[in-house]
Every structure is written in C-alpha cells, then in structure tokens.
Amino acid sequence: MRRYIIKRIILAFATIFVVMTATFFLMHAIPGTPFSGNNDSMSAETLAVLMEKYGMDKPLYKQYLTYVWNILHGDFGVSMSNGYRSVTEIILTAFPVSADLGIRALIFGTIAGILLGIEAALHRNKPIDHISTITAIIGISIPSFVLGTILQTILGLGLSGWVKATFHTDYQLFPIARWQSFRYTIIPSFVLGMGTVASLARLMRTSMLDVINQDYIRTAKAKGISRQQIIWKHEVRNAMMPVITVLGRMIGGVVTGSYIIESQFAIPGLGKYLVNSITARDYTMTMGLTVFYSIFIVFSMLLVDLLYSVIDPRVRLAK
C-alpha cells in the first residue's frame, strides 16, 4: 500500500512535469510575444528593454531552465497582463471563488444525480424514471450558457420584476450576476452542476439495475431484511463503485471552475484568467495556471483511486 502510494506520487510529479514542459514550448510556439498585442506605438528600444527585463532575449532552452528552476523554488513569476501582480497572488485570490462555486455545483450535482439515478432504477419505467431520463437529456444536450441565460431571464429578471411590481421592493431572490451571498450562488451552482446531475443519474441508474439483479440481493431478501435496508446497505453501496471512478475526473473538472459560467455570471474566479492569459500570450500566467490545474487534477484522481480501494475491498492496489 505505502509503496503503491509513493509510486503514484512520483508518477504524479512526472505527469505534472510533462504537462509543464509541453505547455511551455507550445505557448512559445504561438507567434508573437506578450508585448505584441496593442503595441504598434511601442518603439524598438522599449521592446528590447522589456524583452531583456523578462529574459526573453535569451535562447528558449535557457528560458525553460530558468522557469523550471523558479517553479522548483515555488515561484510562479509575475503575470504580464494583470497589472504585474504575481501569479501566486492571483491564484490565491481567485481560486477560492472558483472552488467555492465548483464545490457547491459538485455537492448539488452528486447528491441530485445519485438520488435521481436510484429512484429511476427503483421505479423502472414509472414516471420518476422518465423524469430522470428527460433531466439527463436536458443536462447533457443543453449547453450551460443557454441554461444559464434561461434561468437568468426567468428567475432573475422575470421574478424580480414581478416582486417589484407586487411588493414594491428591489429584493432579488436570485440575482442575475456577481458573487456575494448565498442567493447569488444558487443559479450558477445549479447550472454548473447540471452536467454532473445528468451523467451521474444515468450512470447510477444503470449501475443500480445491474446490482438489483445480483444474487446477493436475493440472499439479503431471504434473510428477512427490510426493503429500505436492502436498498441502502446492499444495493446503493455496491452501485456506487462506478460512480466513484467517474467522480474523480469530475472533481478536477468542476472545482477548477468554468470560464463560461464565471464570465456569464461575473464571478471573479480563475476561469477567465486562464482564457485571457492565452490570448494575451501571458506566458507566466498560462504556465502557472496549467501547472496549478494539473497538480490539482492529478492529486484528486489519486485520492479517488485510494478511496476506491477503501470502499471496494476487492480492489487490491498493485505493488
């Protein structure tokens, strides 16, 4: 077990290293420099000074070595397009917001998805099963920005307009945008979590239907155990296995935030920094975020793999 974990951690660092190297060279392969966006007026001398200041006049391999050296010392550098704030500082202020949104979406998505899947499987071909299917289709096929816009219109604009007309107050139960109190988080978390709801509901349903027909469920019934206990102690627990595998990938994807949702709801998360930094060729910012994301995703998957062996005793972690 311990050897396995150590091996996995070494592999995790190797993965992160590969991601970092690939991103570094890919970023530098994009034509232009961080200073070539709106700098028609910039003189050649100024440009040369800037290039020298950021060490970009040196050969690429030297820049790379310097970068790796700095990363190993925990220095992600300074962002070139965000008022020269340090990358670490940006991550520290924006990531908690993204993670907050992501965790809310994940909690909602996981609980709603799993419960919907369980109910659908237990009442196969009954109304709740059809509702679950329809929810899953909507969740998968409607893009989040469309769903977001619809909810902003109906629950944001429509509802507050009605409240204003009826009660003469400006109170908004579901504000359209920004990230200030619990009310503000409801629509974005719901929209971001919908994808999780959809895929988990489907997966859980299939998995439950498989488990329900297993011999050990019949054994449990033959022991005289109540229906509720069979469902929760025998069926759900065994049906959760495939769900947990998928959850590993979802944690990485959801918690690191969503550029679309964050910009649509004006949420000051990390997503927009990543997208903007690429178009601005903000090397340090892109690199910093990529490394940060890959650390996060690699370790959340490692965590889930370890969790898997705790829940399913048949999984023996390889030496």
Added chain:
Amino acid sequence: MLAIKDLKVSFHTYSGEVQAVRGVNLSLEEGGTLAIVGESGSGKSVTAQSILKLHDPDITEYKGGHIELDGQDILEFDEKRMQEIRGKEISMIFQDPMTSLNPTMTVGNQIIEILKRHEKGKDNKKIGRKEARERAIELLKMVRIPNADQRVDQYPHELSGGQRQRVMIAMAMACAPRILIADEPTTALDVTVQLQILELMKEMQKEKGTSIIVITHDMGVVANLAKTVVVMYGGVIVEAGTAADIFYRREHPYTQGLLDSVPNEKQRKDKKLESIEGTPPDLVNPPVGCPFADRCKYAMKICHQQMPEETKLSETHLCRCHLLDPECPYPRISLAFKGAKKREETYVR
C-alpha cells in the same frame, strides 16, 4: 408442518405468461428431508422460492393454491409478515456461493445483519454489536471454518468456494430456522467439497432438528440426503415417493432417464453415457398432454393429447404416466427396463 397444495405460479414477461408451476402438491414433516429433482426450467426453484415469496412481485402471480405453514397460508401474508418469516422460520441457501454473498461486506457483518434482524441479546433486549459478533464467530466455528475469529473480518473474495458455502449455511442457520431450503447447494462446488457440504447440512439437521428442502438435479445428492423425493418436469410433479420408491421402484420414464444419465461403476467404458434427447417444453404455451411426451421414448398418442392423472402406487408413491393406465397395452417402466433390449423388438411404436 409445511404443505403446498395445488400451487400455480406464473410470471408475466414480454414474451407472454410463463406458467412456471402448474399445480404442485407436496408436504414436509418436522425434521424431514425433501428433495425436489428436475432439470433447469422444471419449476423446482420457482416452487421453492415461492415458499419465501422471493420472486419479483411486479411480474409474479400466484394463480392458485396454498402454501401452508402450520396451517396458515403464506400466500396470504403481507410483506412485513414475510420479512419476519424469512431467515427466522425459513431460510435459504443458494446455488452459487461466489455471487450469493455481498462482495463489499465482511462475512461477519453479513451474519451479524441477520442476527440483529431476528435475534435478541442475552438480556432479552436488542442484540448488541459485540454479542452479535461473538455469535457470528460461534456460527463460523459451527460450520467448521478454520481461524473463525480472523475469517469473520474477511470479505467473501478472500474465501474459497466451499468456505463461502459454509458461510451461507452459517448465515442460514443463524436463527435456527425450522426449515432450510437449499437451492442446488453443491452444483457450483468442486466435487471434493460437495460431500463435505452435504455432510455439514446433515449434521446441522441432526443438531437443530431443522427440516430441509433440497433442490437439485444431482441424483447423488438425493441419495445422500433425502428421505422423500419429488420429481418435477414442465411445472408439474411427474413422480413422488420415498427415496427407495424413486431409486428402486420408479415408474416414470423421466425419472428413469435422470437415473440413466448418472455415471456408475457398472457402466462399460466404451459405452456412451445415456442422455435425454431434446429440451424441456416452452411454458408460455405448455403442452396439453404430458409435458415429457416430446422427449419420451415410450410416448403414445394419448400422451400428447391428455395430461396423465396421478396414479397412487403405494401409500408413499405417486406417478403421473399413461403407462400406468390399466388399459395401456405396453408394460410399465419397472417391468420394461429389466429387459429393455427385448422390449424394443417386441413393441413397435
């Protein structure tokens, strides 16, 4: 103690109504052992599982008859009452011990679960976890699982097939039930382990006075365990009697076929093992006549047209076959099989 009277069970499936059991009568005495014999699809498992009402209620219909436990009809009981009976009064072990135990629960917890459901603790209150665990270890020792105090915390995949079936037996015997139903308890096991499991079941029966219903297609298991035997085919009982009736005085061609297909030491090496040609009837449209007629070497015209009545051959022995009809021109099986060769020449069908 247990009597099944004219039981009819149907399943409603996409392909139509499957009449799995079509009027079965049997009874089990206190401490007795009854074997239900037949091949896949004969209705033997359906009959046995009906006693605990384990079938999916959405598709199962009990079309007629009664299952009486001490004179009370189980088929009338609601689900709550059934839950009190399952595992406590009547318990069951299944064919495949590999898949019949929950893979994510320790064997100990699976035994503790049934103890907590039905048993009371020493102080006559709810049984505590510690006490239940001790009793689980006792039970594992009783079914002779070595190192029971370690095994109790292991998962099913850490045990061998025979040991898992022992765990199933320990679980089934946990609340000292009055009836133990064993659905092909040895089919999935190594031959070397089969006998041990049968011996264990006999021992449990002796110790606790449990009655056993064993479902099997293995005549060896029948010979080893059963006092009374019921042979089922196509959802009906074709022959019933004591073990001696079935082994020495059998009258039904199907029973004969089952016994012929058991290898024995008298078998000549160059001779192929006997088998019954064909497959069991489709129970969506069950045949009007004898269900075995299509595969029967001795079938006559009437066999395809009319279901034979039960003939009482002795106080214990019943058989459903047209050959037993006094007006039948052919000899009955018990007379025929002694000179099988001669008969083939004499009677042409």
